[in-house]
Amino acid sequence: MADYKYTPADFKSDQMVKWCPGCGDHAILNAVQRAMPEVADALDIPHNKFTFVSGIGCSSRFIYYMKTFGFHTIHGRANAVATGIKVANPDLSVWVCSGDGDSLAIGGNHFIHAIRRNVDLNMILFNNEIYGLTKGQYSPTTKLGKITKTSPYGTIEKPFTPGELVIGAKGTFFARTIDAEVMLTKDCLVAAAKHKGMSVVEALVNCVIFNDKTHAAFAGDKATRAENTITLRHGEKMLFGKDNQKGLVFEDMRLKVVTIGEDGYTEEDVLTHDAHCQDTTLHSMLAAMKWPEYPVAVGVIREVEDENVYDQKVQEQVEAVKASSKISCMDELLRSGETWEI
Amino acid sequence: MENLNAKEVKEIVIRFSGDSGDGMQLTGTLFSNTSALEGNGISTFPDYPAEIRAPQGTVAGVSGFQVHIGAGKITNPGDFCDALVAMNPAALKANRKWLKKDATVIIDGDTITEDNLKKAGFATLDPIAELGLEGYNVVIPDITTMTKAALADMGLDNKSVVKCKNMFALGICFYIFNQPEDYAKRYIDSKFAKKNPTVAEANKLAIDAGYNYAANTHQFANTYRIASAPIEKGTYRSINGNVATAWGLIAASEKANLPLFCGSYPITPATVILEELAKHKNLGVKTVQAEDEIAGICTSIGAAYAGNFAVTTTSGPGLSLKSEAMGLAVMAELPLVIVDVQRGGPSTGLPTKTEQSDLMQALYGRNGECPVVVVAASSPSDCFHYAFMASKIAMEHMVPVILLTDGFIANGSEPWRIPSMADYPTICPPIVDSVAEGEEFKPYARGENLARGWAFPGKAGLQHRIGGLEKDHLRGTISYEPANHQEMTRTRAAKVARVADELPTPEIMGALDADLLVIGWGGTKGHLEAAVKDLQEEGKSIAHLHFNYLNPLPHNVEELLKGHKHILVCELNEGQFASYLRQTFQSFTFEQYNKTEGQPFTLVELKEKFYSLL
Numbered sequence: 001m002a003d004y005k006y007t008p009a010d011f012k013s014d015q016m017v018k019w020c021p022g023c024g025d026h027a028i029l030n031a032v033q034r035a036m037p038e039v040a041d042a043l044d045i046p047h048n049k050f051t052f053v054s055g056i057g058c059s060s061r062f063i064y065y066m067k068t069f070g071f072h073t074i075h076g077r078a079n080a081v082a083t084g085i086k087v088a089n090p091d092l093s094v095w096v097c098s099g100d101g102d103s104l105a106i107g108g109n110h111f112i113h114a115i116r117r118n119v120d121l122n123m124i125l126f127n128n129e130i131y132g133l134t135k136g137q138y139s140p141t142t143k144l145g146k147i148t149k150t151s152p153y154g155t156i157e158k159p160f161t162p163g164e165l166v167i168g169a170k171g172t173f174f175a176r177t178i179d180a181e182v183m184l185t186k187d188c189l190v191a192a193a194k195h196k197g198m199s200v201v202e203a204l205v206n207c208v209i210f211n212d213k214t215h216a217a218f219a220g221d222k223a224t225r226a227e228n229t230i231t232l233r234h235g236e237k238m239l240f241g242k243d244n245q246k247g248l249v250f251e252d253m254r255l256k257v258v259t260i261g262e263d264g265y266t267e268e269d270v271l272t273h274d275a276h277c278q279d280t281t282l283h284s285m286l287a288a289m290k291w292p293e294y295p296v297a298v299g300v301i302r303e304v305e306d307e308n309v310y311d312q313k314v315q316e317q318v319e320a321v322k323a324s325s326k327i328s329c330m331d332e333l334l335r336s337g338e339t340w341e342i
Numbered sequence: 343m344e345n346l347n348a349k350e351v352k353e354i355v356i357r358f359s360g361d362s363g364d365g366m367q368l369t370g371t372l373f374s375n376t377s378a379l380e381g382n383g384i385s386t387f388p389d390y391p392a393e394i395r396a397p398q399g400t401v402a403g404v405s406g407f408q409v410h411i412g413a414g415k416i417t418n419p420g421d422f423c424d425a426l427v428a429m430n431p432a433a434l435k436a437n438r439k440w441l442k443k444d445a446t447v448i449i450d451g452d453t454i455t456e457d458n459l460k461k462a463g464f465a466t467l468d469p470i471a472e473l474g475l476e477g478y479n480v481v482i483p484d485i486t487t488m489t490k491a492a493l494a495d496m497g498l499d500n501k502s503v504v505k506c507k508n509m510f511a512l513g514i515c516f517y518i519f520n521q522p523e524d525y526a527k528r529y530i531d532s533k534f535a536k537k538n539p540t541v542a543e544a545n546k547l548a549i550d551a552g553y554n555y556a557a558n559t560h561q562f563a564n565t566y567r568i569a570s571a572p573i574e575k576g577t578y579r580s581i582n583g584n585v586a587t588a589w590g591l592i593a594a595s596e597k598a599n600l601p602l603f604c605g606s607y608p609i610t611p612a613t614v615i616l617e618e619l620a621k622h623k624n625l626g627v628k629t630v631q632a633e634d635e636i637a638g639i640c641t642s643i644g645a646a647y648a649g650n651f652a653v654t655t656t657s658g659p660g661l662s663l664k665s666e667a668m669g670l671a672v673m674a675e676l677p678l679v680i681v682d683v684q685r686g687g688p689s690t691g692l693p694t695k696t697e698q699s700d701l702m703q704a705l706y707g708r709n710g711e712c713p714v715v716v717v718a719a720s721s722p723s724d725c726f727h728y729a730f731m732a733s734k735i736a737m738e739h740m741v742p743v744i745l746l747t748d749g750f751i752a753n754g755s756e757p758w759r760i761p762s763m764a765d766y767p768t769i770c771p772p773i774v775d776s777v778a779e780g781e782e783f784k785p786y787a788r789g790e791n792l793a794r795g796w797a798f799p800g801k802a803g804l805q806h807r808i809g810g811l812e813k814d815h816l817r818g819t820i821s822y823e824p825a826n827h828q829e830m831t832r833t834r835a836a837k838v839a840r841v842a843d844e845l846p847t848p849e850i851m852g853a854l855d856a857d858l859l860v861i862g863w864g865g866t867k868g869h870l871e872a873a874v875k876d877l878q879e880e881g882k883s884i885a886h887l888h889f890n891y892l893n894p895l896p897h898n899v900e901e902l903l904k905g906h907k908h909i910l911v912c913e914l915n916e917g918q919f920a921s922y923l924r925q926t927f928q929s930f931t932f933e934q935y936n937k938t939e940g941q942p943f944t945l946v947e948l949k950e951k952f953y954s955l956l
Contacts, residue, residue, distance in 0.1 A: 013807070015819065051799040053644070054809075064807050064820065069799035071647055072809025073640070074670050080605075080637040084644025084652070085799070087628055088603050092648065092799050110640070113633040314630075318623045325624030330593045333625065334760045339579045340379050 006037040006047060013067040024179030024205030025059055025126060031177075031185035032066070032095075032124070038186070039193040045093045052095045053082040055102035058133045059126035059205070062097040076107025079114040082121050083310075090311040093193065096123040101131045104140040104160055115169040117310040118197040122189070125162055125200055128207040129214045136210035143214070163287025166200045167280050167302060173199035174287060175300040178219045179206060184231065184298060191300050197309045204296075218291040228291050232299040234275040237267060240295050247271070248294075255285050257294060275303040348520050348567040353412030355420035356515065358508075359437050360429030362395050362405045365508040369427075370407025371755075372526040373515055377411040378580050378757045379525050382568050385410045385722075385868065387419035387942070388753045392610065392693045399453075399461035404436040411519075413571030417721070417868035419754060421944030425518070427511050429453065429485070431469050432462035438473045446479040448514060450507065452486035481561045485510050485552075492551035496544050506548035513552020520567045523549050574759055582755040583722040583747050584611070587655075587681055588618035590729025592625050595651045597730075598737050598769035603650040605630045605641030607660060610693040611749040612683035615655040635663035639680065643667060646676040647808075649773075649798030651737060653679040658687045658700045661744075662707070668742055669708045670810045672834060675786070675794050677736040677771065681729070684748040686940040695940025696750035698864055699915035704744045705893055705922065711831045713838040715739070716893040718746040718864035723758035725751060728890060730766060735841055737771040740793040746892075748914070750942050751865040771796055777803055785818040792837035842894040850902055852878060852885025858955050859906040861932075863889040863919050866943060870912060873948035882956050889919075895926065903930050908955045910935055912943065 011033045019025045039045060050068040054060035056075035063070035069092075073081045078098045086094045103111040103125055114121060130148065131137040137150040141162065145154040166174045173195040175188040185203060192199035204215045213220065218228035223242070230240035230248065238248040239260075247270030249258050258265040277283070283302040289295065327333050358370040367388055374384045389406040396403030410420035425446040428434040430453040441447065449469075459467060466472050470480055489507040496503070509526075516523055527546045534542035556562050581589075595602035604627065606616040620629040628650070632638040639654045646652035656664060661682045671678045684700045686692025704716045715735050719728040725747055732745040774795035777783040785806045786794050797804040806818055814821040815829055850859070851871065862870040867888050874886040887902055889895070903909060911920035912935040920934045935951050937943060 046802070048802040048805060049800050051648075056810075063809070066807075067805060069805050070807035070809075071644070071674070072807065072811065073643070074666055074810050077636065077640040077667065080632065080640035081644035081647070083630065083637075084603065084605055084641035084646075085648040086644075087630060087641070088601070088645035088648035088650040088652075089798070089800060109633050110637050113637070314628055318626060318628060321623035322626065327624050330589075330596045330625070330763045333589065333592070333622070334579075334763075335577065337579065338375065338379075339577050339760065340381075341577055342381055342573050342575055 022208035035189040130211035359433035383416035450485035509548035510552035517556035583751040584614035586725035594733030603645035720867035856885035857883035
């Protein structure tokens with residue numbers, strides 16, 4: 001194991017952080033800067049191998065605040081650029097910062113294909129359910145009916161649930177966190193870094209200016225979160241509530257919220273979270289849970305092993321073909337096959 | 343079996359034509375490769391529809407392959423043909439206009455049926471008379487019947503037998519043009535013998551059957567032999583433009599000692615470059631077949647940032663999709679080669695046909711002041727050289743370079759004297775490995791040629807941030823300073839302009855004060871050169887100036903433009919290069935000769951235009 005002993009300060013750049021006061025992104029930055037020393041230590045990654053890539057939008061300014069290698073690209077393309085970086089140099093620890101507009105609208109195609117290929121990227125998907133930097137237009141995750149600048153009479157489009165997209169696109173890692181839960185965010189990020197393959201961490205962040213309190217009903221304060229979210233941990237019972245008095249059971253092909261000790265339910269009946277299960281059924285259901293019918297699931301929802309890690313496979317093919325080929329340089333290629341002398 | 347009464351000719355043009363599924367591309371390739379092996383100069387031109395298997399027997403489904411064989415170097419595939427092999431009436435009809443007077447026409451007699459004639463759009467049951475071919479040397483062998491008879495004992499099903507009829511036709515051509523069968527047979531063995539030895543035998547037998555038929559019938563009284571002429575000594579191979587492009591890129595990667603990365607998306611007629619690169623993992627090439635054109639260039643930009651030599655390949659519509667990302671590469675000042683194999687446009691246009699109409703898009707098609715280097719290849723084999731030079735410029739100047747080829751040179755092939763990599767220069771990108779202790783790394787500090795340093799992620803002490811927002815001219819941090827943006831805009835332009843210092847001086851072919859100066863760029867070189875030479879041999883005062891470096895233009899162009907009565911810019915578009923020259927050299931008058939038929943120029947039409955100005 002490495003012993004780099006970095007501190008969060010080693011990951012803070014000298015640039016002034018220009019997000020609005022109260023923006024949820026500040027908390028994510030804090031959590032990322034705390035997570036990086038732990039990741040470096042756990043995975044033996046020196047500081048100079050961390051590379052942050054972003055698209056366009058408030059959250060994509062993230063990379064300027066990290067004292068790492070950083071590439072602020074163009075709208076929607078962070079996942080494509082990051083794929084190129086990781087394939088070109090699989091030794092790098094590549095982090096993608098992108099928002100709900102950036103990755104689910106203009107960059108939706110790159111998002112699902114990076115997941116499908118299982119490129120070993122760590123993605124933080126900042127979901128504030130609005131376009132912030134363009135000043136308040138609805139996004140692909142904005143709640144149906146929401147009044148915004150471009151939907152003055154309410155949106156008429158159903159929103160995506162990012163976790164369902166990730167799992168539908170053959171995702172091998174999906175976690176969800178809430179801006180205010182800095183330690184939970186940090187833990188999700190470290191888990192994402194440890195996962196081999198594409199990891200998506202959805203961060204529910206508040207846009208204090210254009211979509212204030214969009215997650216507040218279940219995430220507003222600590223007490224609300226305790227009652228209205230469930231923190232999933234692999235191998236542990238799916239319990240939630242102030243005193244862990246509530247749980248999730250599986251009945252009639254659906255998830256159901258029960259109270260322990262009521263209607264004959266005991267803790268035995270409550271599901272145990274298996275994040276490593278290859279089958280996607282329960283993970284999809286957990287990711288899709290919406291308040292108020294269900295608690296909103298946070299923590300690592302899906303974390304499954306898959307040997308098909310794209311950047312590694314590319315590298316392996318190159319090595320295998322190199323080892324077996326008779327052609328090892330350009331001069332040999334030029335003279336290979338059908339040639340003739342004059 | 344050599345025919346001793348063969349008539350010696352300087353050059354011949356043969357066109358093989360049939361349904362898309364008839365194997366005409368293979369037939370043509372086998373014939374042209376055979377001729378190349380015999381020491382002839384060759385130039386080929388496949389002409390095929392966009393549809394994979396358009397309705398059988400229709401003119402829309404006709405696929406053709408033209409080969410021009412001659413003594414010495416052949417610079418173009420010729421326009422009108424001496425011999426046409428037509429596998430059905432539709433092929434005959436589609437190619438009628440390309441026949442030279444008294445050309446030999448071979449058509450499969452079995453296919454001249456009422457049904458096929460109707461499908462091909464003939465009004466009568468006599469295609470020969472209807473097309474006015476009475477004066478031509480028309481031969482109508484029953485190719486299908488004879489192929490079936492020759493292969494009757496092979497135990498193959500009818501479909502497999504009929505598939506061999508293209509080899510029967512090839513055998514006929516081998517006889518008429520006195521070419522040996524052995525190369526074609528070796529090729530068939532290498533392709534089929536392992537997988538299906540019976541099919542391999544059948545194809546070889548069909549070649550023999552065709553050859554023997556031609557030798558025994560009296561209809562081919564005249565056979566031809568191509569005169570030989572001295573060709574530069576060396577080892578040769580046949581190569582098409584797309585493969586040459588791919589190889590030029592790999593060669594550059596080797597000379598820069600950086601792995602080659604290609605992010606790309608399939609698009610006609612550029613796909614073969616991606617296919618070829620995907621084969622060469624043995625040389626460390628990494629390819630990503632991206633989800634779209636945008637991801638193609640964006641993965642490449644990522645790879646360039648991470649320290650690979652990155653390229654992306656496309657055709658016109660794909661270049662449109664890549665334009666925003668090209669701006670990012672310009673802003674981030676990363677090396678990148680974008681290959682655009684031009685095809686007929688706009689929009690989907692003519693996917694399988696050639697054109698030179700992406701020039702303006704290459705020069706200007708991006709938001710903001712966004713200059714890139716633009717280079718054009720001019721023959722199938724020189725795609726190697728210009729792909730290499732485009733790569734060298736991109737890496738040494740930290741700038742995106744667009745390499746323009748076109749459907750004609752991409753698909754066309756010619757013999758190529760194999761170069762030695764020792765003759766190619768080393769490529770030295772401005773890679774930064776470290777910064778002096780206690781000093782801050784400045785990612786936008788520049789060298790003499792104005793290229794910034796290339797510091798890959800992973801290099802200790804060089805951590806820095808870049809992106810599409812305007813950069814501080816040294817630190818690379820975001821800057822909205824008015825004076826900084828002005829400086830950076832002009833610096834990016836000056837960096838591209840300074841590439842001209844390294845470009846070779848273009849040379850005029852002919853007298854410096856010729857009355858008519860013919861100007862071309864890119865893939866029209868072979869035709870323009872041949873047409874101008876023909877007129878020079880007639881004593882006309884005509885010269886040719888051809889461009890491969892389009893932005894920046896080489897330094898001495900203005901001098902070369904002086905002293906002519908006419909300057910005629912010939913291009914396969916409606917005058918894009920002419921406009922560019924007018925804007926750059928305002929004291930000259932540029933006349934235009936343009937064509938957008940999806941086909942290369944013909945020598946006949948070029949010469950007619952030249953005569954009109956002399």
